[in-house]
Amino acid sequence: MVDLAPPYAPTADDDVAQSSRSWRAAIIDFCRRQPLGTVGLALVLVMAAAGLSAEWIAPYSPTANDFAVMTEPPSWAHLMGTDQFGRDLFSRIVFGARTALIVGFSCAIVGGGAGLVLGVASAYFGGRVDLLLQRLLDVVMAFPLIIMALAVIAIFGSGVFNVIVAITIPLIPRCARVVRSSALAIREVLYIDAARACGFGHARIILRHMVPNVLAPFLIMLTAFVGQAILAEASLSYLGLGVQEPTAAWGLMLQGGAEEYASTAPWIAVFPGLAIALTVFGFSLFGDALRDALDPKLRDR
Amino acid sequence: MYRYIVNRVLLVVPTLVGAAALVFVLMRLIPGDICMVRLGSGGASVDPRALAVCHAELGLDRPLVLQFLDFAWGFFRLDFGISMWSGKPVAEEIAARLPISLEIAVMATVVAILIAIPLGTISALWQNSWIDHVVRTVAIAGIATPSFWLGIVSILVVLDVSHALFGAAWMPPIDYVPFWQDPLRNLSMVILPALTVGYRYSAVTMRMTRSAMLEVLREDYIRTARAKGLAEQLIINRHALKNALLPVVTLIGIEFAFLIGGLVVTEQVFNLNGVGRLFVLAVQNQDYTLTQALVMLTVAIFVLVNLAVDLLYAWLDPRIRFG
Numbered sequence: 363m364v365d366l367a368p369p370y371a372p373t374a375d376d377d378v379a380q381s382s383r384s385w386r387a388a389i390i391d392f393c394r395r396q397p398l399g400t401v402g403l404a405l406v407l408v409m410a411a412a413g414l415s416a417e418w419i420a421p422y423s424p425t426a427n428d429f430a431v432m433t434e435p436p437s438w439a440h441l442m443g444t445d446q447f448g449r450d451l452f453s454r455i456v457f458g459a460r461t462a463l464i465v466g467f468s469c470a471i472v473g474g475g476a477g478l479v480l481g482v483a484s485a486y487f488g489g490r491v492d493l494l495l496q497r498l499l500d501v502v503m504a505f506p507l508i509i510m511a512l513a514v515i516a517i518f519g520s521g522v523f524n525v526i527v528a529i530t531i532p533l534i535p536r537c538a539r540v541v542r543s544s545a546l547a548i549r550e551v552l553y554i555d556a557a558r559a560c561g562f563g564h565a566r567i568i569l570r571h572m573v574p575n576v577l578a579p580f581l582i583m584l585t586a587f588v589g590q591a592i593l594a595e596a597s598l599s600y601l602g603l604g605v606q607e608p609t610a611a612w613g614l615m616l617q618g619g620a621e622e623y624a625s626t627a628p629w630i631a632v633f634p635g636l637a638i639a640l641t642v643f644g645f646s647l648f649g650d651a652l653r654d655a656l657d658p659k660l661r662d663r
Numbered sequence: 664m665y666r667y668i669v670n671r672v673l674l675v676v677p678t679l680v681g682a683a684a685l686v687f688v689l690m691r692l693i694p695g696d697i698c699m700v701r702l703g704s705g706g707a708s709v710d711p712r713a714l715a716v717c718h719a720e721l722g723l724d725r726p727l728v729l730q731f732l733d734f735a736w737g738f739f740r741l742d743f744g745i746s747m748w749s750g751k752p753v754a755e756e757i758a759a760r761l762p763i764s765l766e767i768a769v770m771a772t773v774v775a776i777l778i779a780i781p782l783g784t785i786s787a788l789w790q791n792s793w794i795d796h797v798v799r800t801v802a803i804a805g806i807a808t809p810s811f812w813l814g815i816v817s818i819l820v821v822l823d824v825s826h827a828l829f830g831a832a833w834m835p836p837i838d839y840v841p842f843w844q845d846p847l848r849n850l851s852m853v854i855l856p857a858l859t860v861g862y863r864y865s866a867v868t869m870r871m872t873r874s875a876m877l878e879v880l881r882e883d884y885i886r887t888a889r890a891k892g893l894a895e896q897l898i899i900n901r902h903a904l905k906n907a908l909l910p911v912v913t914l915i916g917i918e919f920a921f922l923i924g925g926l927v928v929t930e931q932v933f934n935l936n937g938v939g940r941l942f943v944l945a946v947q948n949q950d951y952t953l954t955q956a957l958v959m960l961t962v963a964i965f966v967l968v969n970l971a972v973d974l975l976y977a978w979l980d981p982r983i984r985f986g
Contacts, residue, residue, distance in 0.1 A: 398796065398799070398800070497677055497678070497681065498681070500678050500681075501677075501678055501681035501682050501685060502685070504678060504682050504962045504965050504966055505682070505958070505961070505962060505965075506920070506921045506923065506924030506961060506965070507924065508924040508925075508927055508928070509923070509924050509927070509942070509958060509961055512927070512942070512943070512946050513686070513689050513690075513946075513954070513958060514689075515946070516689075516690075516946045516949070516954065517689060517692045589806075589807065593807075593809055596809050597809065597811065597927075597928045600809075600811050600928065600931070601927070601928065601931060601943055603943075603946070603947075613809075616811065616812060616815065628819055631812070631815045631816065631819060632816065634812075635808075635809065635812030635813075635815070635816065638807075638808075638809050638812065639804070639807050639808040639809065639812065640807075641807075642806070642807035642808075642809075643803060643804055643807035643808075645807075646803045646806055646807055647803055650799075650803070
C-alpha cells in the first residue's frame with residue numbers, strides 16, 4: 363500500500379485532519395503518477411454525475427415524443443439531435459447513464475461480493491470443499507458471459523432487474539477464481555494460524571482476517587467488472603433481450619432506428635455508442651492505474 | 664508427464680457433464696411452452712389433446728432423467744435431435760451456418776495476431792514512451808468499444824465513402840458465398856465483421872503481449888544475452904519474444920472460444936446468417952433442442968481449447984508437468 367502520511371506521530375486530535383490530508387496527498391500523487399488513470403477517473407465521475415442528477419441535467423424528458431422534430435440533426439435546442447420518435451438524444455443519454463451505472467455497479471458489487479466470499483471460503487477450507495467448489499465454478503466458467511446471460515434471460519425474461527441477475531451470475535466464478543488464488547497464499551501466513559489458535563470461528567477468520575487482505579486485487583477486479591457489466595447490458599439491450607423500451611438505455615438506443623437511419627441520421631447511432639465506449643474506457647483506465655498503484659512490483663515500471 | 668495428461672483429460676469429463684446438466688435444467692426452467700407457441704397464436708386457447716400429441720411428438724412427456732440421458736447420449740454421438748421450431752435436424756441447421764461464423768472467427772484471429780504481437784512488443788520495448796501510451800490507449804479503447812457499435816459505425820463509413828466515391832452507396836453482400844466460389848464477394852462480406860471482432864480480440868492480446876514482454880525483459884538471461892554482446896534484434900526475437908509468447912498463446916486460445924459469444928452480437932449487426940444469429944433466434948423462439956445444442960457446442964469448444972492449451976503448456980514448460 364502507498365503510505366504517504368507525513369512522518370510525524372499522530373495524536374488523537376489531529377487524527378481526522380491528518381487522514382484527510384494524507385488522502386488528499388494520495389490522490390494528488392495518484393494523478394501525478396497515473397495521468398491516464400486520472401483521465402479515466404474523470405470520465406467515470408462525469409458519467410456518475412450525469413446519472414445521479416439526470417433530472418436536473420436533461421433538458422427534456424427522456425421518453426417525451428415530439429413528432430415535430432423527428433430525426434433532427436444536433437442543434438442548440440437538441441444538443442445531440444433527436445431520434446426517429448422525436449425524443450431528445452442528449453436527455454436519453456443522460457438518463458441512460460443512470461441505467462448503465464445501476465446495472466454496472468449492482469452486477470459488480472453483488473457478483474464480486476459473492477465471488478469474494480466463495481473464493482476466500484474455497485481457499486480457507488481447502489480439501490474436498492475446495493475441489494468441489496472449483497469444479498462447479500469450472501462448469502459455470504465454461505459458458506461465455508453473453509451466452510450465459512442469454513440463457514438466464516431466456517428463463518427470467520428481459521427487464522432491468524433480470525438483466526442484472528443475468529450478468530451477475532457469470533461474474534461470480536470469475537471473481538472467485540482470482541480471489542481464491544490470492545487467498546491461498548494468505549492462508550499459509552502465521553496470523554491465520556494465530557487466529558485459529560485463539561479459537562475464532564470460521565466466519566470470523568474469513569471475514570475479519572482473510573477478506574481484508576485480498577481487497578487490493580478484488581477492488582481492481584471490481585472496476586473491470588463494472589465496465590464489463592455495462593458492455594454486457596448494452597449488448598443484451600441491443601439484441602432486444604435486455605432493458606426494454608421506453609427506459610433509456612444506451613444499447614437499446616442503438617437497436618432498430620440506429621441502423622435503419624444510419625445514413626440519413628448518423629447521430630442516432632454515434633452518440634449512444636460513444637457514451638458506452640467512453641464510460642467503459644474510463645473504468646478500464648482507472649482500473650489499470652489502480653492496479654499499477656496498488657501492486658508494488660509494478661510501481662517502478 | 665503421462666499422469667498429468669491423463670489427469671487433465673479426465674478433468675474434462677465432469678466439466679462437460681456438469682455443463683450439460685446445467686444447460687438441461689436451465690432450458691426446462693423456461694416459462695412458456697414450445698407447443699403452446701406452436702399451436703396457439705397469441706392468446707387463443709389450445710386444444711389439450713393437440714397439446715398432448717405435440718408433447719409426445721417432442722418427447723416432452725417422458726421423465727426428465729430419461730430426457731437428460733437421451734440428450735447427453737445424443738450429444739456424445741453428435742446427434743442433437745430435431746429443432747423444435749423448424750423441424751429440421753439441429754445438426755443440419757448448425758452445419759449450414761457454421762462456415763461463415765468459422766471464417767469470421769479465423770480471420771478475426773489472424774487480424775488480432777497481426778496487430779497485437781508487433782504493437783505489444785513495441786509498447787513493451789519503449790515502455791512509458793509516447794508510443795507506449797498510444798498503444799495502451801488504443802488497446803483499452805478496443806476493450807471498451809462495443810463491437811456492435813463499431814460494426815454500425817463501419818457500415819456507416821462504408822456507405823458514406825462509397826457514396827462519395829462512386830455516387831452510389833455500396834453495402835456488403837448478405838448471402839454467403841464460399842471463398843473458393845467467389846473469393847472477392849466472400850471477402851467483401853466477411854472483412855468488416857472480422858475487423859470489428861478482431862479489434863477487440865487484438866486489444867486483449869496486445870495488453871497480454873506487453874505485460875509478458877515486460878516481465879521477460881527483466882529476466883537474468885536477457886541481461887546475460889546483452890552482456891555477451893548479442894545484437895538487440897536477436898535478443899528480442901529469439902530470447903524475449905519466444906518466452907513471452909507462452910501466455911499470449913494461451914490467451915489467444917481461450918479468446919478464440921469466446922469469439923462465439925462475440926459473434927452473437929456482431930452477426931446481428933451485419934445481418935449475417937451465422938451460428939450467433941441462430942442462437943439469438945433459438946432463444947427468442949424458445950427452441951429447447953437448438954438452444955441447448957448451441958450452448959453445449961460453445962462450452963465443448965471452450966473446454967477442449969482449454970485442454971489443448973494446458974497440454975501445450977505442459978509440453979513447453981516442464982515445471983508444470985512435474986509440479
